[in-house]
Amino acid sequence: MxxxxxxxxxxxxxxxxxxxxxxxxxxxxxxxxxxxxxxxxxxxxxxxxxxxxxxxxxxxxxxxxxxxxxxxxxxxxxxxxxxxxxxxxxxxxxxxxxxxxxxxxxxxxxxxxxxxxxxxxxxxxxxxxxxxxxxxxxxxxxxxxxxxxxxxxxxxxxxxxxxxxxxxxxxxxxxxxxxxxxxxxxxxxxxxxxxxxxxxxxxxxxxxxxxxxxxxxxxxxxxxxxSTYYIASLLLPMTVVAILQAFVFLLPNDAGERVGFSVTVLLASVVFLTIIQGKLPEASEPNISVLGFLLFGYVILGALVTLCVILSANIHSFKEDTCMPKWLKILCCLKTIDAKGPFSTNIVMNVEPQKEAKEKECRSWSWKDVAKRFDMFCFISSLFLYVLQIIIYFGLAT
Missing domain, CATH: 2.70.170.10 (Neurotransmitter-gated ion-channel ligand-binding domain)
Structure with missing residues (x-):
């Protein structure tokens, strides 16, 4: 071997x-x-x-x-x-x-x-x-x-x-x-x-x-x-910050921090817009980023929210003896009358008493009550617009 x-x-x-x-x-x-x-x-x-x-x-x-x-x-x-x-x-x-x-x-x-x-x-x-x-x-x-x-x-x-x-x-x-x-x-x-x-x-x-x-x-x-990183570090933070601005209307007017809060959140949205602009090319072709439009919408809506906060503060500060505008009185007095149908007899019978009750209610309203109603309207509207922008963006981008 x-x-x-x-x-x-x-x-x-x-x-x-x-x-x-x-x-x-x-x-x-x-x-x-x-x-x-x-x-x-x-x-x-x-x-x-x-x-x-x-x-x-x-x-x-x-x-x-x-x-x-x-x-x-x-x-x-x-x-x-x-x-x-x-x-x-x-x-x-x-x-x-x-x-x-x-x-x-x-x-x-x-x-x-x-x-x-x-x-x-x-x-x-x-x-x-x-x-x-x-x-x-x-x-x-x-x-x-x-x-x-x-x-x-x-x-x-x-x-x-x-x-x-x-x-x-x-x-x-x-x-x-x-x-x-x-x-x-x-x-x-x-x-x-x-x-x-x-x-x-x-x-x-x-x-x-x-x-x-x-x-x-x-x-x-x-x-x-x-895109997972960008969703966690960019999209979610800037969306949360933008939506947070709508909640400024839930702060009491007497706190005195509403304008400062809304301006701060608006500046945060501008910072996010600056970050995005630094990452994207300076070109208009073939198309501008949809994310840029989303942030631009956040900034515009944030500016409108800030203006509404200032307007609400002015309404809240009116003295009670200040005469309420006619259009605001009309807006206060409008109310839908419940009825079973367009020919219901309840409408005829209840129109006058309801009008008198509503006028009495309008006369009893103060400017602070008007400011609260205005804040609630702005809160619901701004929240709806923020959510609508997000849905449109994700619908286009994905």
Whole structure:
């Protein structure tokens, strides 16, 4: 048994020693390949047909999306493949070498440039990237980069919005008769993607298309915002603060803090509006955020509540001998007469006594009673308007 193990190990060592190569062999291969190689010439022996270049994008992470500045940053990898017959060799001549690594600045590579950069125009790869070349001349170019591009956000339904952001590239200085770029898979590969805490990737796409003889490459991401954080930290607090302002009418007029309370809550709504404006882009297209309109409605309604509080305080401060306006007397004296039908005899019989009782009641009212009735009317109306605004917003946004 020991002899058999020894024999097996011996033959394995012989087998690997026969097919192994050293740095001298690879150095000789390198010198032979690039002896007369011109990287300025496009790969492909048949110049009558465009060179086929296969691409695939692997998304690694979404770094940030700043809606106010339209800056979208992601980490990803482009896997690019083509064939350059000038880089093929016979493995037997080089101790069975079947593949090697070459710096990208030593070989011809597709000149693909980003056309929607956030700052400066840039291409794929760098001098640190190497191209994997096999003995048949197949080149595998793997470029990992951090891409900063411009993505105009549509914040109409913020924070329940969905966005589409894309990396856009062009095969610079090369026409479709020279280069045919295609994607074997129409979807971005997400096998190595690290989930974002803010954005959910709903769908992806990558494709190439031709415009005026030029090939464009597009990698697109359909994103949906995770809105739980915004509901808990923004929508609920500002809604509670806004609704709280309606309860100012339940405070007694004699307390003297009603105006200060309403102004303070109004300022809180303005602060929320300022926070939202700092997060959203300064643009009117395609639409202004519905959340901005909601906060604007809160501010306007808050201003009206403050005016009503001031008016109620003035009514409450009137002296009892001050003459009550005629319209207010009419408003006080209006009362619906209960009846079984439009021809009920109870109406005729009870009109005069009810009018006399109502006029007597109006004469007995004081300005403080009028202020209380006015406060209750304003409380119910403002509360209804706040709730109505919230229902309309969520109906539109979700």
């Amino acid at each position: 020991k002899f058999m193990h020894f024999t097996s190990g011996y033959f394995i060592c012989i087998f690997y020693s026969v097919y192994s190569y050293n740095v001298t062999d690879e150095d000789r291969l390198y010198r032979d390949l690039f002896n007369n190689y011109n990287k300025e010439l496009r790969a492909g022996n048949d110049r009558d047909y465009p060179l086929n270049v296969s691409m695939q994008f692997y998304l690694l992470a979404i770094k940030e999306f700043v809606e106010a500045s339209s800056k979208f940053t992601i980490n990803g990898v482009f896997y690019t493949h083509w064939r350059d017959e000038r880089l093929s060799w016979v493995p037997a001549k080089y101790n069975n070498i079947t593949k090697t690594l070459v710096s990208q600045d030593k070989v011809w590579i597709p000149n693909i440039v980003n056309i929607n950069p956030f700052k400066e125009v840039y291409g794929l790869g760098s001098n640190l990237v190497q191209v994997n070349v096999d003995n048949e001349g197949s080149c595998f170019w793997v470029t990992m980069q951090s891409f900063e591009v411009v993505c105009d956000a549509d914040v109409t339904y913020y924070p329940f919005d969905k966005q589409f952001c894309a990396l856009r590239f062009v095969a610079y200085t090369v026409g479709v008769d020279w280069l045919n770029i295609y994607f074997p898979n129409s979807k971005v590969t997400l096998t190595s993607y690290e989930e974002s805490g803010l954005w959910e990737v709903e769908d992806t796409t990558n494709y190439s298309h031709t415009e005026e003889g030029t090939t464009f490459v597009v990698v697109g991401l359909h994103l949906k915002r995770r």
